Amino acid sequence: MTEMEWLDSLGAMGMKLGLENITELLSLIGNPQNDVKMIHVAGTDGKGSTSAMIHSVLKAAGKKTGLYTSPHVNVVNERIVVDSMISDDGMKSAIRAIKPKVEWMCQNGRPCTYFEVLTAMAFLHFRNAGAEFAVIETGLGGRFDATNVIIPEVSVITHISLEHTAILGNTIEKIAFEKAGIIKDGKTVVTANVGNALKAISDVSSKKNSKLIRVDTSKISDIRITENGTSMRYSGKPYGSGIPGRYQAENMAVVIETVNALDAGISDEMMGKGLRETSWGYRMERKGNVILDVTHTAAGSEGLAKDVLEIYGKVVLVFGILDDKDLTTISSNLSKVASKVIITRPDSDRAVDPGNVAEEMRKHHSDVSVTKDVNEAMELASNVCEKGKMILVTGSFFMVGDAEKWLKKTYAGS
Numbered sequence: 001m002t003e004m005e006w007l008d009s010l011g012a013m014g015m016k017l018g019l020e021n022i023t024e025l026l027s028l029i030g031n032p033q034n035d036v037k038m039i040h041v042a043g044t045d046g047k048g049s050t051s052a053m054i055h056s057v058l059k060a061a062g063k064k065t066g067l068y069t070s071p072h073v074n075v076v077n078e079r080i081v082v083d084s085m086i087s088d089d090g091m092k093s094a095i096r097a098i099k100p101k102v103e104w105m106c107q108n109g110r111p112c113t114y115f116e117v118l119t120a121m122a123f124l125h126f127r128n129a130g131a132e133f134a135v136i137e138t139g140l141g142g143r144f145d146a147t148n149v150i151i152p153e154v155s156v157i158t159h160i161s162l163e164h165t166a167i168l169g170n171t172i173e174k175i176a177f178e179k180a181g182i183i184k185d186g187k188t189v190v191t192a193n194v195g196n197a198l199k200a201i202s203d204v205s206s207k208k209n210s211k212l213i214r215v216d217t218s219k220i221s222d223i224r225i226t227e228n229g230t231s232m233r234y235s236g237k238p239y240g241s242g243i244p245g246r247y248q249a250e251n252m253a254v255v256i257e258t259v260n261a262l263d264a265g266i267s268d269e270m271m272g273k274g275l276r277e278t279s280w281g282y283r284m285e286r287k288g289n290v291i292l293d294v295t296h297t298a299a300g301s302e303g304l305a306k307d308v309l310e311i312y313g314k315v316v317l318v319f320g321i322l323d324d325k326d327l328t329t330i331s332s333n334l335s336k337v338a339s340k341v342i343i344t345r346p347d348s349d350r351a352v353d354p355g356n357v358a359e360e361m362r363k364h365h366s367d368v369s370v371t372k373d374v375n376e377a378m379e380l381a382s383n384v385c386e387k388g389k390m391i392l393v394t395g396s397f398f399m400v401g402d403a404e405k406w407l408k409k410t411y412a413g414s
Helices: 003-013 020-028 047-060 088-107 114-128 172-182 195-207 248-262 268-276 298-312 327-335 354-361 374-384 397-410
Strands: 037-042 065-068 080-082 133-137 154-157 188-191 212-214 220-226 229-234 237-241 285-287 290-292 315-319 338-343 368-370 391-394
Touching (some): 003 088, 003 114, 020 114, 037 172, 037 248, 047 065, 047 154, 047 248, 047 268, 065 114, 080 114, 088 114, 154 248, 172 195, 188 195, 188 248, 195 212, 220 298, 229 248, 237 248, 237 268, 248 268, 290 397, 298 391, 315 327, 315 374, 315 397, 327 338, 338 354, 338 374, 354 368, 374 397, 391 397
Parallel strands (some): 037 133, 037 154, 065 133, 154 188, 188 212, 290 391, 315 338, 315 391
Antiparallel strands (some): 065 080, 229 237, 285 290
């Protein structure tokens, strides 16, 4: 069994929330997370984009910086970055260092999950690569997420909406409480949340004697979006990001406040450069006449539909979804941007049956077709899409991954 096959085999362990295993595993490899200054990012919507922008700003300022995100679309290496994505040799080296410890723990009744091992690998790689900073995105929730063993310089909580309700709770307050679990004693937390989410975050912050920086979204103005990015003014100063989407303006404001809170000597010029140079795949990413977007939450789908309408107008929608998502609300939101809807099944055991998705979508749209897989859906979309119009693929990371494979195969060499 190769190193990568061994790592993949850990997927059979499934998901397990808790910090006992990761704490022990990190101790066995010398607690590498303690040798890097960390920024911890949790939230429902925008945490990946926000993490990418913080990483880009720190890079622009000349700081050697790691980035840990999830999930990946094409290869697992995407999740671990120090300026650039970890190499295959880097992955194998990290696995070889960790594997004996993981197997010893398993033999003693404490088997580790795929995410726990990958998290430890990321921390080890950041230390070995000499990273000064690392931006860490939570996997699920916050309080019991495997990443929550770090003591970050700053914690960040992006927009919170209802997701994973069976695990995190069925109200905004309960979910915000779980996300706020990343707040550490005496450390700063930055958020733009309002209402019940902000109250839950504020309550935890007070108990932890943590400084709460609440981003004042009234200071955001002149938001403009194009297929190439987003621009805005914050406190009167102009900023722009390479990631399209109106909600990216709020994410940029969060990033600005987070970087300033680090007190790392980063000038406004460096800030602007880092934001402009941010590249984050599959967030309204255009490839030919296809838009790839990984949105899979109710709030995210609402913003996506509005942004796509503003930039492109009505599109052919290719849509599939996993079983733990808000199918009803997401279908309603996305139907508004669609001239035609093509329902399919992403390549995941958790995919909702396309017939069930189509049944829900037909409550909101009159032109709905069903296909067996993403390849068939993309073929149909290409055939029915009018010249000069766009195809939007969304619903999950699996959807855009399958669509990108189809694009590469179909237009190989072009």
